[in-house]
Amino acid sequence: MKTIIVYYSLEGSTRKVAERLSEELNADLLELVPVKPIKNNGSKFMAGGGQVMFKKCPKLREYNFNVADYDRVILGTPIWAGCFTPAIRTFLKENELQYKVSAVFTLSGSGKSEGCLKKLKKFCPSILNDANLLDTNNPKNAELNERRIKNFISRVAY
Numbered sequence: 001m002k003t004i005i006v007y008y009s010l011e012g013s014t015r016k017v018a019e020r021l022s023e024e025l026n027a028d029l030l031e032l033v034p035v036k037p038i039k040n041n042g043s044k045f046m047a048g049g050g051q052v053m054f055k056k057c058p059k060l061r062e063y064n065f066n067v068a069d070y071d072r073v074i075l076g077t078p079i080w081a082g083c084f085t086p087a088i089r090t091f092l093k094e095n096e097l098q099y100k101v102s103a104v105f106t107l108s109g110s111g112k113s114e115g116c117l118k119k120l121k122k123f124c125p126s127i128l129n130d131a132n133l134l135d136t137n138n139p140k141n142a143e144l145n146e147r148r149i150k151n152f153i154s155r156v157a158y
């Protein structure tokens, strides 16, 4: 079973989880990086939220990915304005993933992931497993995240 984890991260939380999962699941890793990144400062909510609202598909830095090389794709995304991130939208539009996306993990401040999952499943109806994680930059979330990550791994490791 050849797996790739495809993710976007602005502030590092999603990257941290993606790297951990890549090791534990022996999966390849692909980070999506927009050509014009959102700046990680006070303007990020307006800039990032605006892209989400207008369903923007920002141009990504060139990446190496051939869907035929993989049996499944796991997506990782922060939740922005109740949705998955614009870089993930671009990736989904650029690739004929069909039924290869089998799982997703989301990172958020609030832990509310239902709306985001619903929107993502419209693109990827094959999603069977998900992990709803909280910002890893807040140490208070460590215990809950650890439980949820372990549970996720137990469901997707095969």
Ligand SMILES: Cc1cc2nc3c(=O)[nH]c(=O)nc-3n(C[C@H](O)[C@H](O)[C@H](O)COP(=O)(O)O)c2cc1C
Pocket: 008, 009, 010, 011, 012, 013, 014, 015, 044, 045, 046, 047, 048, 049, 077, 078, 079, 080, 081, 082, 083, 107, 108, 109, 110, 111, 112, 134, 135, 136
């Ligand atoms: C533009 C923007 C919009 C966000 N919108 C939400 C949101 O709607 N709900 C939520 O719970 N957290 C929201 N957050 C918080 C992030 O989802 C959270 O901090 C996440 O852990 C960031 O992941 P990252 O470190 O991989 O970038 C938002 C953050 C940004 C920058």
